[in-house]
Amino acid sequence: MDFNIWATAGIVLVSAVTFALGFRSSRQANTTQDFLVARRTVRSRRNAAAVSGEYLSAASFLGVAGLVLKDGADALWYPIGFTAGYLALMLFVAAPLRRSGAYTLPDFCEFRLRSAGLRRLAAVFVIFIGMLYMVPQLQGAGLTVRHILPGVPTQVGAAVVAVLVVANVVGGGMRAITLVQAFQYWVKLFAIAAPAFVLCALFIGGGGARGIGATGLSEPLPPTFTRDAVIQVETSVVLSVDAHVRLVAEGTVDGRPADGTTLWGPGEHEVAAGSTLRFTEGSPVPVVKGAVGDNADWQSPASDAEDLLTTYSLIFALFLGTMGLPHVLVRFYTNPDGQAARRTTLHVMLLLGLFYLFPTIMGALSRVYLPELLVTGQSDRAVLELPMAVVDNVFGEILGAVVAAGAFAAFLSTSSGLLVSVAGVLSTDVFKSRVRDFRLAAALAGVLPLTAALLLQPSDLSLSVGMSFALAASTFCPVLVLGIWWRKITWVGAAAGMLTGGTLVLTALALTTVSGYTGGWAPWFVQQPGLFTVPLSFLAVIIMSKATHRHIPAETKHIRMRMHAPDRLGLIKDRATGLGDSRAKHVLGRHRR
Structure with a gap:
């Protein structure tokens, strides 16, 4: 592909606006509460847009369309799982978690179970999940920059995103990125929806500039090349x-x-x-091993036992993993009360459901116009290359620029949220909880995933993020659900569950990584371990809690009343964080819907 000046301008514009909004908001951030939870004054609708902007990562913007291109109907479980997880979050976690008054997930673990050791263990897993999730964001940024600037190494795009994100987070933490992430959601929605509408119109009206007919997916045959x-x-x-x-x-x-x-x-x-x-032109398209070969199978869900078990495992990981993602949960600490947290979750489901319509459409169109990606296995490029494949002129370049700008916004917003969650844990659990400690933690947390992104082999973005969901579902989901709704949980049981699920998932991740370099021998339950690791983690929590019932905190009734009592009773009280900043007194600002 030749140099695309429009796409370059789009990425530069998004980066500049991101930095400007972050800089503007950072001027109002001067206490540790500003950096950790934006003073808990973020209104529901803005917070919903910020949560959605943070959540719609490289896996959503690029990966979903690539998986639809490659796997067809089975890939639809990704957007369904990404969205449906918020239903469980709204019903079981959002409001009680906010009422706990905690600042981070480790802080909640200590609040509920009164164990400093459990807090340290939770901090370790927050860092693991954050790093694991951030690596594919940086790899996706490298892919995008290489696409629009041929010859430029992928490391450049990863480094640019890392520098921008660290600058914004260091400047103002959660207060700086809230407005940025809300803005970036609408950028991403426009960047995927506008090209999808235009390309669908061209496809239905005659196949675009290349004159391809609109019957490409109706034949029960392998896809064919539409040109030499x-x-x-x-x-x-x-x-x-x-x-x-x-x-x-x-x-x-x-x-x-x-x-x-x-x-x-x-x-x-x-x-x-x-x-x-x-x-x-007209030759059948060979597909990378593991992809769906013919269109008849592409339109039908998996039917054999192994594929069905893989799908169930994926559903487990996505649906329950949302409840355990630290960078998602930290946004609910910014709401003023539990009711606002639940309202935010409802708005998030609406925003995500709207967005995920369009990557699915782009993936289906890519099956017709970009069959060559089935040969190389680089299906994550589908959204980036589709506009020029349909309209090979300046108009196609402009559509491609819009898509590239949206993809870059996805990397920036998700990486920002991940960095805030990891930096918050490092600053409160490793350092002394001061503003300068948060800034140092943010800088350190940005270097490690960048190094990993430069060294590790890129894979399908959604598959990489899927392992992060499996880790979150197998560690924090059992502790949150049982900690909120079961009075007999103990810190010993919670630690046993986190260690059981976390060890199994990290072992599966290591085996899958080695398998990727040595011929792809890993079986399905290693590549998608959630079906086994999540139930085993829940079981470990329950068994060990019953065996150590003497460790049930004496304040359990008071703690549970505080989490479940209606907001109007006024029992919400922020936890003390040991802040070294005398200005960090909580000021509850005016809240609007």
């Missing part, structure tokens, strides 16, 4: 072929040198990195 295609294979892939395909190959194919016309029969064919494949 020259594909550069950047990483080694194994391709599945359902029908005979004639192509011109240069490089290493099936372990042998290739330089000329070749005929692939049905089966699997290995293509080494650096090879070039040339296909003619």
